Amino acid sequence: MPGGVNSPVRAFKSVGGQPIVFDHVKGAYIWDVDNNQYIDYVGTWGPAICGHAHPEVLQALSAALEKGTSFGAPCYLENVLAEMVIDAVPSIEMVRFVNSGTEACMAVLRLMRAFTGRDKIIKFEGNYHGHADMFLVKAGSGVATLGLPDSPGVPKAATQSTLTAPYNDLAAVKKLLEENPGEISGVILEPVVGNSGFVTPDAGFLQGLRDLTREHDTLLVFDEVMTGFRIAYGGAQEKFGVTPDLTTLGKIIGGGLPVGAYGGRRDIMEMIAPAGPVYQAGTLSGNPLAMTAGIKTLEILQRPGAYEQLETMTQKLITGLLAAAHDTGHAATGGNISAMFGMFFTDKEVHSYDDAKEADTEKFGCFHRGMLEAGIYLAPSQYEAGFMSLAHTDADIEKTIAAARQVLSEL
Ligand code: KE4
Numbered sequence: 001m002p003g004g005v006n007s008p009v010r011a012f013k014s015v016g017g018q019p020i021v022f023d024h025v026k027g028a029y030i031w032d033v034d035n036n037q038y039i040d041y042v043g044t045w046g047p048a049i050c051g052h053a054h055p056e057v058l059q060a061l062s063a064a065l066e067k068g069t070s071f072g073a074p075c076y077l078e079n080v081l082a083e084m085v086i087d088a089v090p091s092i093e094m095v096r097f098v099n100s101g102t103e104a105c106m107a108v109l110r111l112m113r114a115f116t117g118r119d120k121i122i123k124f125e126g127n128y129h130g131h132a133d134m135f136l137v138k139a140g141s142g143v144a145t146l147g148l149p150d151s152p153g154v155p156k157a158a159t160q161s162t163l164t165a166p167y168n169d170l171a172a173v174k175k176l177l178e179e180n181p182g183e184i185s186g187v188i189l190e191p192v193v194g195n196s197g198f199v200t201p202d203a204g205f206l207q208g209l210r211d212l213t214r215e216h217d218t219l220l221v222f223d224e225v226m227t228g229f230r231i232a233y234g235g236a237q238e239k240f241g242v243t244p245d246l247t248t249l250g251k252i253i254g255g256g257l258p259v260g261a262y263g264g265r266r267d268i269m270e271m272i273a274p275a276g277p278v279y280q281a282g283t284l285s286g287n288p289l290a291m292t293a294g295i296k297t298l299e300i301l302q303r304p305g306a307y308e309q310l311e312t313m314t315q316k317l318i319t320g321l322l323a324a325a326h327d328t329g330h331a332a333t334g335g336n337i338s339a340m341f342g343m344f345f346t347d348k349e350v351h352s353y354d355d356a357k358e359a360d361t362e363k364f365g366c367f368h369r370g371m372l373e374a375g376i377y378l379a380p381s382q383y384e385a386g387f388m389s390l391a392h393t394d395a396d397i398e399k400t401i402a403a404a405r406q407v408l409s410e411l
Contacts, residue, residue, distance in 0.1 A: 008142040012380045014361060015368040025052035027391035030377055038377035039396045043387040045379075046226050046251035049310075049339060050300045051391025057255055057296045064292040070284055078286035081294050085253065085261060088234050088298070091222070091243045095263030096272055097286045101225035101250030102130025104260035107272075107280040108248050109134060109188070112219050114278045115268050118185040122176055124167040126196030126353025126383070127189055129223050129248075133158035140195030140353065145381040166352045167199060170208040177216045186219030186245070187212075191236035194226040194385035196353045198334060198342020206242040213245075219268075225250035225260065226385070231338045233301060239337070252301075255293030258284070306390060310339035313397060314388040317341065320401030328408040330363070339388040356383065363411060370407030376400050 003011045004019055011019045023033045028051060030040040043049065050057070064077075078097060085095050098104050109132070113119055123129065128141035133154045136143065143151070150159070163180070165172035167189070177184060187209055193199035213220040222244040224235040229252040232239040237247065246264035253259050263269060271278045284290070300306070314336040321343055325332035333350060334343030344350050344359035345367070364382040371378055376399075379386060 009145055009379075009381055009384065014145045014382065015365040015380045017369060017372075020372075027051040027053075028389055028393070028396050036375070038372070038375050039392070039400055040377045041386045041388070041400075042377060042379050043389055044256060046230060046387050047254055047256045047297075049230060049252050049387070049389050050255075050297055051389045052256075054297070054300065054391075056300065057293055060292050060296040061289060064288050067288065069289050070287040072283060075286065075288045075291065077288050077291035077295065081253065081291045081298075084295065084298050085249065085263065089224075089228070089247055089249070089263065090234055090237050091245065091247050091265070092263035093266040094269035095261050096269070096280065097291075098260040098262070098280070098282050099258045099284055099290075100130065100260045101223075101248060102132055102260070103282065104225065104248040104250055104262040105129040105135060105188070105223060106132040108221055108246050108262040110280065111262070111268060111271060111278055112186040112188075112221065112246065114271055116185040116217075116219060118183050119161045120163055120180055120184045121161065122163045122165060122173060122184060122187040124189050124193075124353075125164050126167060126199070126356060127193060127223070128195035129188060130225075134162050137162045138164050138353070140193070140383055142381075144196060144353070144383040166354060167193060167196070168202045168205050168351045170205060170212065173209065174212055177212060177218065181216075184216065184218050186221050188221040188223055190226065191222045191224065191240065191242075192227050192231055192337055192340060194340060194342075195383060196356045197344055197350065197359070197383050198336075198340060198385040199350055199352065199356065200335065200337060201240070202351060206236075206240050210242050210244070219246060220244040221246045221248070223248045227340065228252060229298065229301060230340055230387070232307060252297060253294045254290050255295075255297030257290040257293045259290045259294055300390070307338060309390060310388055311336075313392055313394075314339050314341050316394075317386075317388065317397050317400060318343065320397065321404050324401055324405040324408055328405065328411075330408055330411065336388075341386045341388065342384075343386075344382065366411055367404075367407060370410070371400075371403055374403035374407060376403050
């Protein structure tokens with residue numbers, strides 16, 4: 001397999017060393033094939049928010065298995081998860097399930113263009129919307145991690161309609177909209193960025209985008225593949241009170257199995273085949289196993305106190321990590337919003353991808369390796385975020401902070 005992995009960011013390229021091969025996960029922990037245990041803050045990049053291999057999810061899956069794994073035809077369960085998503089996410093009146101966040105973003109782009117009759121889109125530098133051609137322009141996540149200029153194999157025709165602006169720069173968006181009157185179908189963004197490292201929207205940024213897109217009759221799309229059901233049960237759009245026209249989801253709604261989704265205003269979603277002319281399809285979309293894992297995960301997240309616990313634990317962690325850095329003489333900034341967090345080795349607040357690129361990625365690599373040796377598994381890239389689960393304990397947090405203090409004191 002190229003690089004020994006099936007997804008580039010797992011290859012540890014930017015933090016040195018070889019990719020670790022894992023054997024099993026449970027709760028807040030992950031074990032490699034040599035039975036070394038780590039406290040896991042990657043959580044399979046978000047889905048494991050209730051803890052890995054949650055007993056109730058496994059139990060629901062084993063019951064579902066008895067009834068088969070895929071029908072290739074409508075099943076009751078996809079209607080159940082659809083209603084849960086519609087009830088939870090303010091912008092979603094109708095939803096379509098697919099098999100990954102990339103697929104969700106590809107489909108939502110086609111839909112934006114079909115609904116508006118316009119080809120151009122605006123995305124933000126350092127934001128990542130999956131690996132489809134038209135999004136591989138100044139993308140985040142693994143593209144940023146590997147410092148790829150943009151991927152070869154992507155024809156100019158695929159990206160010439162993709163305009164970019166710095167994150168948190170409303171003026172740049174306004175300028176693009178004014179320079180391309182009537183040509184921009186929509187603005188798509190991570191409402192809280194997890195793919196340039198952890199970068200939060202400045203006050204007024206999201207509402208500013210909502211106002212600008214309305215003014216220019218342009219759609220606003222929140223890519224909540226990472227933030228959906230993590231920042232709040234209703235996602236960043238609930239947390240910040242800004243409602244986009246369309247939303248993409250993934251990760252958590254699959255509870256660890258492959259699921260993506262896109263949804264939004266009924267008048268837009270009704271353009272999707274077979275209701276309308278915009279084609280999008282998938283053999284395994286809405287399969288009963290993936291629906292089961294998603295339904296049970298969302299049921300667990302609905303329980304009282306879940307998000308308060310996630311906020312408290314994540315705040316305790318990031319506060320401790322930043323203190324460990326400052327007490328050992330390292331410049332570091334960062335923070336959390338609910339169960340998503342991040343830290344940069346820099347003395348400036350990070351508001352954009354350019355800011356993030358000024359962080360000391362070499363120091364991050366040394367820190368990552370030291371933490372790995374101490375039994376703590378952080379995302380293997382400065383341009384990723386951290387993920388807390390309901391399974392992490394105070395003892396896990398304290399061990400993590402103590403390890404960070406030790407590692408940083410030796411750096
Ligand atoms: P997937 O195709 O990987 O399911 O989703 C793509 C995607 C879309 N939008 C956002 C905001 C995302 O964060 C992602 C995927 N996130 C990365 C982690 N940064 C997935 C990990 C990986 O690529 O291995």
